[in-house]
Amino acid sequence: MNQVLYTLRSRHYSRRFRVPVKTSRGLSTTREGLIVSLSDSLGNRAETEIAPWEGFGCEPLDEARNVLNTLTAQAFPASEKSNLLASLKTLPCTQHALTAAFFLLENPEAQHAPEPPDTAICRLLLRDAASDPESLAAALLADRRYRSFKIKIGLAPLPDEMDFCKKILSRCAELRPDARIRFDANGAWQSPEALTALAPLYAFPQLEFIEQPLAATPENDAAVYALPPEHAAKTALDESLREPWKMPEGTSVVAVVKPLLVGDFPRLRSWLLETQHAPRFVISSVFETECGRVLLRELCRETQSNPRALAAGIATTAAFEN
Numbered sequence: 001m002n003q004v005l006y007t008l009r010s011r012h013y014s015r016r017f018r019v020p021v022k023t024s025r026g027l028s029t030t031r032e033g034l035i036v037s038l039s040d041s042l043g044n045r046a047e048t049e050i051a052p053w054e055g056f057g058c059e060p061l062d063e064a065r066n067v068l069n070t071l072t073a074q075a076f077p078a079s080e081k082s083n084l085l086a087s088l089k090t091l092p093c094t095q096h097a098l099t100a101a102f103f104l105l106e107n108p109e110a111q112h113a114p115e116p117p118d119t120a121i122c123r124l125l126l127r128d129a130a131s132d133p134e135s136l137a138a139a140l141l142a143d144r145r146y147r148s149f150k151i152k153i154g155l156a157p158l159p160d161e162m163d164f165c166k167k168i169l170s171r172c173a174e175l176r177p178d179a180r181i182r183f184d185a186n187g188a189w190q191s192p193e194a195l196t197a198l199a200p201l202y203a204f205p206q207l208e209f210i211e212q213p214l215a216a217t218p219e220n221d222a223a224v225y226a227l228p229p230e231h232a233a234k235t236a237l238d239e240s241l242r243e244p245w246k247m248p249e250g251t252s253v254v255a256v257v258k259p260l261l262v263g264d265f266p267r268l269r270s271w272l273l274e275t276q277h278a279p280r281f282v283i284s285s286v287f288e289t290e291c292g293r294v295l296l297r298e299l300c301r302e303t304q305s306n307p308r309a310l311a312a313g314i315a316t317t318a319a320f321e322n
Contacts, residue, residue, distance in 0.1 A: 002041075003077040003078050003079060004040050004041055004042060004077070004078045005040065005041040005075040005076065005077055005078075006038060006039065006040050006041075006075060006076055006077075006078065006081070007038070007039045007040075007072075007075045008036065008037070008038055008068065008071050008072045008098075009036075009037040009039075009072060010034050010035060010036050010037070010050075010065070010068045010072065011034065011035050011037075012032070012033075012034055012035075012065070013032065013033055013034070013035060013289060014030055014031070014032045015030065015031045015032075015289070015320045015321070016029060016030050016320065016321045017029055017030065017031065017287075017319055017320060017321070018319055018320055018321050019126045019128055019319070020128060021126060021152075021287070021319070022126075022127055022128055022152060022155060023152050023154070023155070023184075023186040024152075024153075024154030024155060024185060024186045024187065024188035025054065025055055025186055031051075031287045031320070032061060033049055033050055033051040033052070033061065033288070033289070034049070034050040034051075034061065034064060034065060034068065034097075035047055035048075035049055035289065035291050036048050036049065036050060036068065036097045036098065036101060037101075038098070038101035038102065038105060040105060041075070044105050044108065045105075046101045046102075046104035046105045046108075046111065047101070047291045047294075048096075048097040048098075048100045048101045048104065048291055048292070048294075048295065049097060049260060049288050049289055049291040049292040050064045050068075050093045050094055050096075050097045051093060051260050051261075051286050051287070051288045051289075051292060052064065052093045052261075053258070053261060053286045053287075055186070055187070055216075055239055056239055056242070056258065056261050056286075057092070057239075057242050057261075058092060058093050058261055059090070059091040059092065059093060059094065063091065064091060064093060064094045067088070067091060067094055068094070071084070081102065084098070085098060085099055085102075088263065089263065091263070092242065092261060092262060092263030093260060093261060093263070094263075095263035095264070095265075096259065096260055096261070096262060096263050096265050097260075099263070099264070099265040099266060100259075100265050100295050103265060103266070103269075103295075104294070104295070110294075110295075110298040111294055111298075113294070113297040113298040113300070113301045114297065114301065115297060116297065116300045116301075116304070116312060116314070118145040118146050118315075119145075119146070119147060119311075120300065120304065120311055120312060121146060121148070121311055121312055121313075121314060121315045122146070122148035122149065122150050122182060122282070122310075122311040122312065122313045122315065123140075123143065123145075123146040123148070123149050123150070123315050124149075124150045124151075124313065124315060124316060124319070125139055125140060125149055125150065125151050126152075126319065127151060127152045127155070133164050133165075133167035133168045133171070134167070134171070136151060136168060137167070137168045137171035137172065140168075140172070140176070140179060140181075141171070141172070141175055141176050141179075146315075147178060147179060147180060147311070148179075148180045148181075148182065148208060148310075148311040149179065149180070149181055149182065150181075150182040150183075150184055150211075150313060151168065151181065151182070151183055151184070152183075152184050152185075152186065153165060153183045153184065153185050153188065153210075154185035154186055154187075154188025154189065155188075158189060158194060158197055158198075159197075161185075161188075162197065162198070162200070162201070165183055165201055166200070166201070166204075168181060169181060169201065169204040169206050169207060170204075172206040173204060173205070173206055177205070177206065179206055180206060180207075180208040180311075181206050181207055181208060182208050182209055182210075182211055182236075182313075183201075183207070183209075183210050183211065184210075184211040184212065184238070185210060185211065185212055185213045185214075186211075186212055186238075186239070187212045187213075187214060187215040187216050187239050188213070188215075189213060189214055189215070190214070190215050190220075191214070191220075192214065192219070192220060192223035194213055194214060195213060195214070195223060195224070195227065195231075195235075198210055198213055199231065201234075202230070202231050202234050207234055208234070208310070209233075209234045209235055209236040209254050210234065210235055210236070211236040211237075211238050211254075211256055212236065212237055212238045212239050212240065212256075213235065216237075216239040216240040220240075221237065221240050224237060224240075224253055225247075225248050225251055225253060227253075229252045230252075232251060232252035232253045233252040233253075233254070235253055235254070236253065236254035236255070236256045236282070237253055237254070237255060237256065238256035238258070238284070241255055241256070241257065242261070242262065243262070243264075243267075244257050244262075244268070244271060244279075244281070245267060245268075245271040245278075247278075247279050249277070251279055252279070253279060254279060254280050254281065254282065254310065255279045255280070255281040255282070256281070256282045256284050256313070257272070257281050257282065257283055257284060258284045258285070258286050259283065259295060259296060259299060260286050260288055260292050260295075261286060269299065269302075272299060272302070272303050272306070272309075273302060273303065273306070274308070275306055275307065275308065278308060279308070280308045280309070280310055281308055281309060281310065282309075282310045282311070282312060282313055283296055283299050283300055283303070283309070283312040283313070283314065284312070284313040284314070285313055285314045285315075285316045287316050287319060287320075288316075293314060296312070296314045297314075300312050300314070
C-alpha cells in the first residue's frame with residue numbers, strides 16, 4: 001500500500017492595525033506572518049499560521065520562512081513526519097504551525113468549530129497615547145456584550161499606572177460591578193518590588209488579574225509564584241510561559257496561554273484538557289489571521305466546560321483595517 005504524501009506551501013501576509021497597539025515594549029502598527037498550507041495525497045488540506053511575537057522566545061519570521069523554503073521543495077512521506085516535527089523544536093512557532101496542521105488534517109471537524117459567545121470572550125480595549133481612564137471606562141461600561149475586558153498597562157511610571165488602574169476599577173465598581181478587568185503589563189517592571197506597589201489593586205473585586213507584571217526572568221517568576229494565594233490568584237503569567245505544564249503544582253497563578261507560540265501543540269492540548277490539579281488558564285490571541293483563530297476556536301470548544309478555563313482572549317479580529 002502506498003504511503004500518504006504531504007505537501008507544504010506558504011505565503012506571507014501583512015496587516016495594518018486599525019489603532020496601533022501600544023504596550024510597554026513600544027508601538028506596533030502592523031502584524032506580519034506566514035500562512036502554512038498542508039495537503040495530503042488523499043486530497044485533504046489544512047491551513048495554519050506562523051505568527052512570532054516579540055518578547056515571547058519566538059524565532060524570527062525570516063528564519064521560519066527559510067526553514068519552510070527547504071520543506072516545500074518536494075512532497076514527503078508520512079514516515080518522515082515525526083523526524084520533521086522533532087527537527088523544529090527550536091522554532092516554536094514553526095513547529096506549532098505544522099503540528100496544528102497535522103491535527104486539523106486528522107480532525108477535519110475541528111476546522112468548523114464555532115465562534116465562542118461574547119460572554120466567553122475577554123474584549124481587548126486598545127490604548128493609545130490619547131487614551132485616558134475615563135474614556136476606557138466609558139467604553140467598557142457601554143459594551144454590555146462582554147463581561148471581561150483587557151487593558152494594556154506599563155506605558156507610564158508605576159505610580160501613574162496605579163492611578164490609571166484605580167480610576168478604571170473605581171468607575172466599574174460604581175456603575176458596573178459585574179465587569180471583570182485584566183490589566184496586561186507585558187513585563188513592564190523589572191523588580192519584584194513592583195508587586196508590593198500593585199497590591200492595593202487586589203482589593204477591587206472587579207480586578208480579575210494583572211498579567212505579566214514583571215519582566216520574564218526566573219527570579220521574577222519565582223517572586224510571582226511566592227505571592228500569597230489570594231494575590232497569586234489575581235496575577236497571571238504570559239511571556240514566562242512557553243511550557244505552561246511546568247508551572248508549580250498547586251499554584252494559584254493564572255496561565256495566559258498563546259497556543260500559536262507553543263511548539264508542542266499535542267502536549268499543550270493535553271494540558272488544557274486536564275480538569276484538575278493544574279492552574280486556571282486563558283486561551284489568548286497573538287493577533288493572528290482567521291487561520292490561527294480556527295485552532296483557537298477549537299481549543300475553546302474543547303475546554304468550554306473545563307472549570308479551569310477563564311474567558312478567552314481571542315476577540316482581536318476588529319483590531320485590523322479591512
